Amino acid sequence: MTAPKYRELAEQLREQYAQAPVGTPTPSERQLADDTGVSRMTARRAIDELVRSGLLTRAVGRGTFVTQPAMSVPLRLTSFTEDMRARGHVPSSRVLGLEVVRADERVAGVFGTVVGARVTLLSRLRLADDVPMAIERSHLRTDAFPGIERHDFGVESLYRVLAEEYGVRFEAGEQVIRAGLVRDEDTTTLAVAPGSPVLELARTTVAHGSVVEWTVSTYPASRFELSAQIAPLT
Template sequence: MHRTNVYLIFNLCCVIIYNVMIYGQDAVKTETLNRQSPIPLYYQLKEILRSWITSGKFDSDGCFPPERKLQERYGISRMTVRRALAELVNEGFLIREQGRGSFVVKTRMQEQLRHLTSFTEDTEQRGLSSEAKVLDFQITVDTEVAEEMGISEDEELIRLQRIRMVEGEPLALQTSFIRHNLCPGLVEQGLLGESLYKTLEAGYGLRLGRARQTFEAKPADEYEAGLLGIDVGQSVLVLERLTYLHNGTPIEYVRSTYRGDRYRFTVELLR
């Protein structure tokens, strides 16, 4: 069911991109519904309501307009309103409480993908407090990770798995693999200020240079859901990063699973 919702959202995104190209940005930015547009009415309404939330029109945990008010304002059926609200719930913008209505969830953390930074550095730049709960920190061998890094399959790696928390709330599950021969003694010495990158640079004199990242959306499995405090099947964002030193040597492979309702990434494209 959840996998179907992911595919449906992806297909609708394709529709909206196509219509923006054909009809212009006003096709989705206007606060009125265009009944002549091939874009479904519920999707148009969802985009309007989503813009209200992201622009700060409603405070976090603030009560959202009831279905009847939205139905009257836009002259549409209650079924259309309910579908739009359901989509916003699935995307993590709203929560619905029986007998009380819909409420805006907390603002998502947003990361600008411009520079190679750590989770700790990102939160510090925002003036937020972060902490990490270490689940696993040991020397191991992983043939699949070694293949991703382009190194010998029997080379020793340090496996570091942590729950990353911001303001006391779990936001991500992060599993890093670091080449042991480039930072011997890391497991015994621990991290400087809970930051892996700070430890590699200040503790070992390694100069980080660049990274390659990939993203995908998927439903959370039972293990991820339990650690992040979300429902099984809830949407999460998976980031895989391969980090290189300044001289081109691969140093780290990390797989991070972010809560889709609390995190989003922004990429600036230039032409």
């Protein structure tokens, strides 16, 4: 039995795009159908298959892009900016919000402060080579970082600002990783289908003996894998 036509086409495209840099645009369904002489339905099914496997991503209104290979990110206390640069990608950010909010019980518990304390919430879309990689919601104690809202986090690195302007030197950090489904309000920003799987990484960092940051990062599961060095117990 021969493979269905769309599978054959998907395999051809997989070979073609496997080595392409992240962010390479791919032809539209119509273009692909015209170029290869298949129906639009077949072209769509082939692209769907590659989107499902994480090789391609559809960005609403912008077309389809290569996003593979899934990026392998080490679990270390480094910033998104450093991690992406170390992999040869160009990091960028879009600020989705920067506001002072009141700590609810959960946030107060993380910072060891009282419910209602002022907390600065920075929400950003993080991109690598213009491809959306994660939405990060960073909570910072407002009293510890006066004037932080003056920075333009569309271009600046949060960790750089913390180090250079506020003298933060991290002593420790904790990262909790959970699997989940994308929130409805994040689907367009992350360019994923409703209900797609995500990895949620919650990071707490400590400097000068207190918690300085609590960031919840939402990564489309198809675009990421996480790795850590593991050592035997001594």
